[in-house]
Amino acid sequence: MLSNFAMKQVSDVLWEIPPSYKPGMRVPARIYANRELLQAMDRIVFEQVTNVACLPGIIRYSYAMADAHWGYGFPIGGVAAFDVEKGVISPGGIGFDINCGMRLLRTNLRLGEVKPKVRELVDLLFQLVPAGVGVKGTQRFAETQFEEITKWGVKWCAEHDLAWEDDPSHVEEGGYIKGAEPSKVSGQAKSRGISQFGTLGSGNHYLEIQVVDPARHFDPVLA
Amino acid sequence: MPFRFLDNVAIADVAFEARGRTLPALFESCARALTEVMVDRRSVRPRRMERITLTSDSTENLLYDFLTDLIIRKDVESILFKVFLVSLDKSGRKLKCVARGELIDRERHRLRNDVKAVTTHLFGIKRSGKGFSATVVLDI
Numbered sequence: 001m002l003s004n005f006a007m008k009q010v011s012d013v014l015w016e017i018p019p020s021y022k023p024g025m026r027v028p029a030r031i032y033a034n035r036e037l038l039q040a041m042d043r044i045v046f047e048q049v050t051n052v053a054c055l056p057g058i059i060r061y062s063y064a065m066a067d068a069h070w071g072y073g074f075p076i077g078g079v080a081a082f083d084v085e086k087g088v089i090s091p092g093g094i095g096f097d098i099n100c101g102m103r104l105l106r107t108n109l110r111l112g113e114v115k116p117k118v119r120e121l122v123d124l125l126f127q128l129v130p131a132g133v134g135v136k137g138t139q140r141f142a143e144t145q146f147e148e149i150t151k152w153g154v155k156w157c158a159e160h161d162l163a164w165e166d167d168p169s170h171v172e173e174g175g176y177i178k179g180a181e182p183s184k185v186s187g188q189a190k191s192r193g194i195s196q197f198g199t200l201g202s203g204n205h206y207l208e209i210q211v212v213d214p215a216r217h218f219d220p221v222l223a
Numbered sequence: 224m225p226f227r228f229l230d231n232v233a234i235a236d237v238a239f240e241a242r243g244r245t246l247p248a249l250f251e252s253c254a255r256a257l258t259e260v261m262v263d264r265r266s267v268r269p270r271r272m273e274r275i276t277l278t279s280d281s282t283e284n285l286l287y288d289f290l291t292d293l294i295i296r297k298d299v300e301s302i303l304f305k306v307f308l309v310s311l312d313k314s315g316r317k318l319k320c321v322a323r324g325e326l327i328d329r330e331r332h333r334l335r336n337d338v339k340a341v342t343t344h345l346f347g348i349k350r351s352g353k354g355f356s357a358t359v360v361l362d363i
Contacts (some may be wrong), residue, residue, distance in 0.1 A: 072344045133261055133337040134301045134327035192298040202337030204363070 007046075013066075017050055024054040030061045037066050048075040055080070057087020100205075103171070111211050121209060129207060130199040137198025146190045147182040149197060162198075225252035226259075229358070232345065237336065237361045244354040247309040250286060250318065253357055254307040257290050257341075260361060261297065263333035267305040269323035282315035283348050286357060289318055290341045297338075301327045336363045 008016045013034050019025035029049040031038060045068045052074055053062035059081045068077035073092040082088055114121065130137055139162070141149065149156050154175020157163035168174045200207055214220075225242055232238035239256040243249030258264050275292055279285035289309075296302050304324030311318055327334070340362040348357045 072342060132329070133334045134297065134303075134329070136301070188295060192295060195298075195301075 016061075017046065017053075019053065022050045022054070025050055026055075027053050027058050027061050029053045029064070031064045031068065033064075033066045033068075041068060042070045044070045045075045045077075048073065049078055052078055052080050052093070055082070055088050055090070057083040057085075059083055059087070114209070114211075118209065125207060125209075131205070131207075132202045135199045135202065136195045139198050141194055141197055143190055143194050146185075146194050150182045150185070151180050152176050226256035228256075232358075232360065236342070236363050237338075238345070238359065239361075240356055240358050242351060242354060242356045246282065246315055246348075246355055247311050249348065249355045249357055250289060250309040250311070250320075251307045253286060253290060253359060254293060254304070254309070254320075254322075256359070257293060257338065257361065258304060260336055260363070261338055262303050262335055264305050266331060266333045267303050268325050269305045270325040271302065271323065273302070273304075273322050273324075275320040275322060276318070278317045280316065282311075283346070285311075285316055285318055286348060287341055287343070287346060289320070290359065293322075294338050294340065297327075303327055303332065338363055 006017060006021050008018065010016050010030070013032055015031045015033070015038060017029040017031075019028055021029075029046075029052070031041075031045075031049065033041065045064055048071060049062050049064040049068070052058070055062075061080075063079040064075050065077040065079065068075045070076070071078060074080070074090070078093065080090075080093060082090075152159075154163055154171050155168045157175075158165055158167055168176075225248075226239050229238040229240055237260050239253075239260075241249060241252035241256050243252045255264065258267075273296070275289070277285060277288050277292060279288050293304065296304075302324055304322040306323040308321045309318060310320075338361045342360045342362050344360045345358050346360065348355055350356075
């Protein structure tokens, strides 16, 4: 861990490394972690988060979250924003999972109904949801459909009976990215991806059953 | 052992160091290591043969392209390979490989981690003792 001289404690869970720590730093680096997590972090996190602080156009701070660990240039768990005109675009800041995201599906089921059958539920999900190395979806799509599907996302699914009609209105940005241009995606990437539609994918992807406590809603109105 | 996994490198991904007396042997070691990340190679049968020909602008980039090609074949053709026979031309920038394996069988193959990509992080080939070594970090 950096010396007390190099790192300032802003709060119980926020630490700051000033620009004076390393030549080229344009902004301070801020790390969100309690003392225990901070002391357990790889030393390389501090080097990487301060390296990111040197990138052109960076705004306000170079951040590292509580789970920060050794990454590719950026620490994994690193966050940074850049000026649209003067800043850099860094795929390395995201890794290979560009546009990896999450979906929350709400059911009408209650804890009392689900808890006694959790094991059966998980086993059934494992059977029904394709996941893992070499997995393919239960539906087959032609490569010619790739551009339509990736351009319109959840909206396409709803139009083809693969989603509820009102699902797009419950998904961020209607379930598609405005201005998406799939013609820019290489043929090779399309070939790799087409068979993975309708699968959970593999690697670090996951599907969890969770229970929500209404008393702990971060944003009750949104929830 | 022609390769070993590096536990202290790239905590969220998989890193290995491979060795070979010659560059073709090094490429074969790397291919085996890559495969071992995805499947227990002992559970793969060499039933299907594919020929791979690649050209790149340097030997290091050729290795990168070769490993990437194997990952792409896994995704597009659903094939994993057990055996690799690699030859390089004198420049070290053109590769021919005969690879033997089979289509992924989720019932029979002892599958492990899916590999998404080869990264350039710490990637490199160097002379080592009487041969060569390579460090590769895989995104899983």
